[in-house]
Amino acid sequence: MKKTLTLLTVCLLFLGTTFAQERNCASMDNLEYRMHQDPGLAQRMAQIETYTQNKVQSMEQHRVDGSIITIPVVIHVIYSNSNENISDAQILSQIQVLNDDFRRMNSDANNTWSQAADTEIQFCMATVDPNGNPTNGITRKSSTKTSWGTNDAMKKASQGGVNPWDTSQYLNMWVCNIGGGILGYAQFPGGSASTDGVVIGPNYFGSKNGGSGFYLSAPFDLGRTTTHEVGHFLNLRHIWGDGGCSVDDFVSDTPTSDAANYGCATGHVSCGTTDMVQNYM
Template sequence: MKPLYKALFVAASMTFVVACSENHLNDEAMQPQKTSSARIGQPGGEDRCATMKVLSDKLAENPGLARSMEAIEAHTQRFIAMEKGNNGIQKSDNNQKPGNGGGDGKPGNGGGGGDTGGGGTTDPAVTITIPVYVHVIYNNSQQNISNAQIQSQIDVLNKDFRAQNNDKNSTPSEFAPLIADFNIQYSWNTGDLIRKASSKSSWGTNDAVKNRKRGGSDAVAGYLNIWVCNIGGGILGYAQFPGGSVSTDGIVIGPEYFGSSALGSNFYLSAPYDLGRTATHEVGHWLNLRHIWGDGGCGVDDYVADTPMSDGPNYGCPTYPTVRCSSNDMTMNYMDYTYDGCMYMFSTGQKSRSRAIFTPGGPRADFATVTP
């Protein structure tokens, strides 16, 4: 088991901000302003910047967000400890867990849930169905992607989060027993869609696309909102972690990275990010998952016990084993930065972390009001 920092999740997030060049973020429209995570297309050091920069900026802007995220982390760690106890596994020392002893487990303004006052499930065998609302904001006909391309992305999400993707069989034997079915599925129909033409050529990461008054489209309550637009700056997508404002809750993805070329033809997609894994990655953040390397060095954790320590992202299609921090990297995990065709699993620990937000009092508990 990896050691976990004693510091609270938010304090750790602010401490381990990566010092990086911001040459690609000088334009005010490109400045990250929300509690989000960005996946960037060009391999290089700048890829390390976006996630922690966005999170740090939003925490500095809104001190109340830190308290909300502290409470969410405390809630998450209590659920994980309870789950281990129910499985007959000896609980870890509470002092090793971030968030214990802080907050009351009832995060307010949780984003897509908050202090729900009802709903939620603690049973990981319950299948949670999350309705999706898609906002296509386009500047040209290519960006106005087809319904078929949208459906191909929903199909990828359902396969990836249920561990029904065929490429999971490529997982090395070291990690194969950890492959997790989240028991989370996604529903979408053509009525849950808005298409809006825009003269804006790129939207950046300041959440303007999520605001009708700024030319975008407002979030629809009760849905996982997905905005499909050209972000610019080489960014494939970004997400809002639980704890942010409901009005901006959801994920944003470039049109050429939304959908799968393996599930249709004549789609507007760009290889090697053309298999729908950008959405899988960003929805992972929306479900409270951190990057697999914890956005720091060997001592920085992603708050998941079964993912190996690492000191940075992997790019392209790494060979196995890729050794960092004296262990083999789980390069095929969806929360790394590899090409779409080279990521194909979530871990059991990641499932536990994500399911915690759907438990009573969790920030997304309202989504779990379903029949098993």
């Protein structure tokens, strides 16, 4: 599962739903931090983007439907209290949301733009650990640390966190309290393997529709924060390009937008075109 090579992002041109309220995504903050730590990161990311664009053009000419990519997921739960030690059922509800969103199996899928598509990417809990032993794909660690921030400490055993499983074989997700009102963040392709993956707050991981008694905070209780961050993990930027009308998100069929939209603001126009407010990114 080498995301810099297999190009899982090619089909991720449109993932449709709305954000009802502002989400605090720290992926760009983490990217800025990583670029300061790693001077070669920007060049590697540019190379990946060039490869992506070339691959998109090739696949448009030779696309074969029906080849499903399945990504094994390991969830590292790091908790300082019983609420943060979320249940297996809450975790599985998040995997279901990811599969519904990326495979376009939502009940309201017909309400999205024509660009919406089944990405032919799905997710499953890992069943074998890096040592070849059976696993349910969940690790749990108690910690006295109550807030982890966005500098990847939760990904390092030396700093009280949990080291990732082989990032060429698993999508690693750390579920822990980030703090500062941040819901989640992800590392873009091109970064270090030692920090590769997605981080989500425990009360934003999972969906209220998947069961009862879950530790979730409305309105971010439908699992779409993780969908958004996995999009970043697969090389998708914010649809507004993290800038004004002159800044690109590198996806040709998403209209230019000057900022994020919140709520169901259908018909909102910026940059001379109607904003794609249903887009998860």
